[in-house]
Amino acid sequence: MPGSLDLSPFVRRVGLFVALSDRERRRLRSLEAQIRRVPARTELVRQGDPQRHCLAVRDGWAARAKLLSDGRRQITSLVLPGDLVGVFTDVAGVADRALVAVTELEVAEFPAEAVMELFLDQPKLAVALAWTTARDEAMLAEKAATLGRRTARERVIHFLLELYERLRLIGRTAGTRFTLPISQEVIADALGLSPVHVNRTLIRLRSDGLIRMDGAQVELCDLAGLRGAVDFEDIYLLHRRMPPPLERRLAA
Amino acid sequence: MPGSLDLSPFVRRVGLFVALSDRERRRLRSLEAQIRRVPARTELVRQGDPQRHCLAVRDGWAARAKLLSDGRRQITSLVLPGDLVGVFTDVAGVADRALVAVTELEVAEFPAEAVMELFLDQPKLAVALAWTTARDEAMLAEKAATLGRRTARERVIHFLLELYERLRLIGRTAGTRFTLPISQEVIADALGLSPVHVNRTLIRLRSDGLIRMDGAQVELCDLAGLRGAVDFEDIYLLHRRMPPPLERRLAA
DNA sequence: CGGCTACTTGAAGGATTTCAACGTAGGTGG
DNA sequence: CCACCTACGTTGAAATCCTTCAAGTAGCCG
Numbered sequence: 001m002p003g004s005l006d007l008s009p010f011v012r013r014v015g016l017f018v019a020l021s022d023r024e025r026r027r028l029r030s031l032e033a034q035i036r037r038v039p040a041r042t043e044l045v046r047q048g049d050p051q052r053h054c055l056a057v058r059d060g061w062a063a064r065a066k067l068l069s070d071g072r073r074q075i076t077s078l079v080l081p082g083d084l085v086g087v088f089t090d091v092a093g094v095a096d097r098a099l100v101a102v103t104e105l106e107v108a109e110f111p112a113e114a115v116m117e118l119f120l121d122q123p124k125l126a127v128a129l130a131w132t133t134a135r136d137e138a139m140l141a142e143k144a145a146t147l148g149r150r151t152a153r154e155r156v157i158h159f160l161l162e163l164y165e166r167l168r169l170i171g172r173t174a175g176t177r178f179t180l181p182i183s184q185e186v187i188a189d190a191l192g193l194s195p196v197h198v199n200r201t202l203i204r205l206r207s208d209g210l211i212r213m214d215g216a217q218v219e220l221c222d223l224a225g226l227r228g229a230v231d232f233e234d235i236y237l238l239h240r241r242m243p244p245p246l247e248r249r250l251a252a
Numbered sequence: 253m254p255g256s257l258d259l260s261p262f263v264r265r266v267g268l269f270v271a272l273s274d275r276e277r278r279r280l281r282s283l284e285a286q287i288r289r290v291p292a293r294t295e296l297v298r299q300g301d302p303q304r305h306c307l308a309v310r311d312g313w314a315a316r317a318k319l320l321s322d323g324r325r326q327i328t329s330l331v332l333p334g335d336l337v338g339v340f341t342d343v344a345g346v347a348d349r350a351l352v353a354v355t356e357l358e359v360a361e362f363p364a365e366a367v368m369e370l371f372l373d374q375p376k377l378a379v380a381l382a383w384t385t386a387r388d389e390a391m392l393a394e395k396a397a398t399l400g401r402r403t404a405r406e407r408v409i410h411f412l413l414e415l416y417e418r419l420r421l422i423g424r425t426a427g428t429r430f431t432l433p434i435s436q437e438v439i440a441d442a443l444g445l446s447p448v449h450v451n452r453t454l455i456r457l458r459s460d461g462l463i464r465m466d467g468a469q470v471e472l473c474d475l476a477g478l479r480g481a482v483d484f485e486d487i488y489l490l491h492r493r494m495p496p497p498l499e500r501r502l503a504a
Numbered sequence: 505c506g507g508c509t510a511c512t513t514g515a516a517g518g519a520t521t522t523c524a525a526c527g528t529a530g531g532t533g534g
Numbered sequence: 535c536c537a538c539c540t541a542c543g544t545t546g547a548a549a550t551c552c553t554t555c556a557a558g559t560a561g562c563c564g
Contacts, residue, residue: 066393066394068397068402068483069483072401073401074396074397074400074401076392076396088383093495096390096393096394097393113498116379116501116502119375119378119379119382120375120501120502123371126378127368130340130371130385131340133340133385133386137385137388140392141348141349141392142318142348144318144395144396144399145320145326145328147396147399147400147444148326148443148444149320149324149326150320152519183541183543184542185542191400192401194520194521194522195543196521196522196523197519197520199542199543199544199545200545203544231320231321240345246368250368250372403551435509436510436511437510445553446552446553446554447510448513448552448553448554448555449551451511452513452552455512455513
């Protein structure tokens with residue numbers, strides 16, 4: 001199936017960063033040989049378990065979360081279609097976080113060694129994957145700023161803006177609207193707040209005319225107003241292209 | 253100078269993860285050609301600036317920090333001797349965080365391309381560096397849990413335990429004591445608290461007999477008690493050795 | 505000694521949490 | 535087809551943790 005290469009959100013995402021030859025595309029695509037569907041709330045990776053696999057989400061939303069022994073939980077990142085989890089898993093050995101399906105999920109699973117093979121014989125793809133993890137780290141740093149230094153209102157606004165940009169990149173927005181298929185409790189765990197306070201904050205944003213909500217549909221009515229309220233910098237999300245000199249060097 | 257290889261905390265740290273040949277050691281060491289000293293409070297990297305260099309701290313403490321436009325600041329990680337900043341800097345292009353010298357600092361600086369060279373012709377070292385960033389990410393995830401879901405007391409305890417383990421690894425502890433050369437304001441920015449509350453929390457830990465402080469000297473009197481108060485898992489800090497099968501494969 | 509920086513302490517205020525209850529929608533089984 | 539159940543959103547009131555403001559102290563360096 002020739003068209004199937006483009007049906008992988010993962011390959012498409014990597015392709016935004018480096019120009020991929022058909023051969024490289026196929027190589028990446030071959031990682032996603034093993035595809036499965038899991039229902040919402042499935043714990044795909046348990047915190048503390050030995051980890052030997054790498055996962056690529058093809059459809060649906062997941063969350064990586066730190067769990068404390070008394071039940072508190074902090075979501076460190078939402079995992080969207082095209083995102084990769086566990087690139088250096090073979091190096092780490094043990095999962096430091098859980099991975100939970102937030103919605104029903106379609107994921108590809110492949111052994112961590114497959115990534116290492118890539119490191120050995122495809123430096124360009126290796127760097128592209130490394131870049132993926134660099135972006136993850138940048139998002140985590142931004143989350144630290146949110147959790148440590150932003151008010152509840154700022155947290156929610158930043159959360160919505162970041163999600164909007166990420167979804168736009170993978171073509172899952174319609175104008176300034178998108179689907180937010182997660183409960184307020186999940187949002188709370190992502191933002192370090194209580195569900196009740198997330199609720200109140202969302203209601204206030206609505207009554208301030210900044211956003212509109214209808215079921216799982218969210219509309220950012222006043223992008224400028226939202227952006228102005230939180231110094232939002234999307235540099236850390238940007239899909240820059242790989243610097244040309246680097247790409248030339250790696251092509252060899 | 254033959255002994256100089258061992259004088260690099262950076263090389264020594266990588267050596268804890270993979271067995272290094274003399275040749276590899278030299279190769280790594282050669283990155284640290286350009287060494288300089290900077291006084292405390294120097295801003296080595298400014299947030300938002302284009303970044304073309306990679307830094308290895310040889311002595312002293314630094315901090316990576318997110319700065320908000322109104323002056324709030326969140327330290328995302330403390331950088332200790334042997335730590336590396338900006339491995340994938342060439343990929344990211346722009347600094348998403350500032351890097352500030354907390355104490356006087358001795359750092360080695362080298363062009364990001366030098367790291368890419370490593371990726372091209374030294375897969376084993378490349379993986380070792382990638383592992384470095386994986387560890388950084390794990391620490392950031394742990395920080396997210398701290399900032400989002402832990403109380404002030406838990407934050408401070410976790411902070412001290414983590415620092416203790418990291419310092420122990422690089423041989424900068426004496427029993428359960430170590431030097432903490434940073435002000436309470438820096439601790440506050442690292443933990444998402446106000447300096448005043450950090451102060452009160454530290455005082456309470458002292459009066460509870462969990463720690464002792466004398467100037468910049470800290471002693472963890474009751475390690476078990478401290479660990480029990482915060483479900484501290486050091487798996488994310490652990491210097492596991494690279495999995496043997498992987499190392500064998502990379503040796504070729 | 506003066507001036508800086510960091511640490512300490514008290515009191516008041518505020519943002520967020522917790523507890524508890526109610527409403528609603530969708531799904532299931534009788 | 536209705537009754538029940540569960541999950542989620544909403545709302546109010548009280549409690550709490552932490553921040554802010556303000557002032558005072560201690561140590562260090564020129």
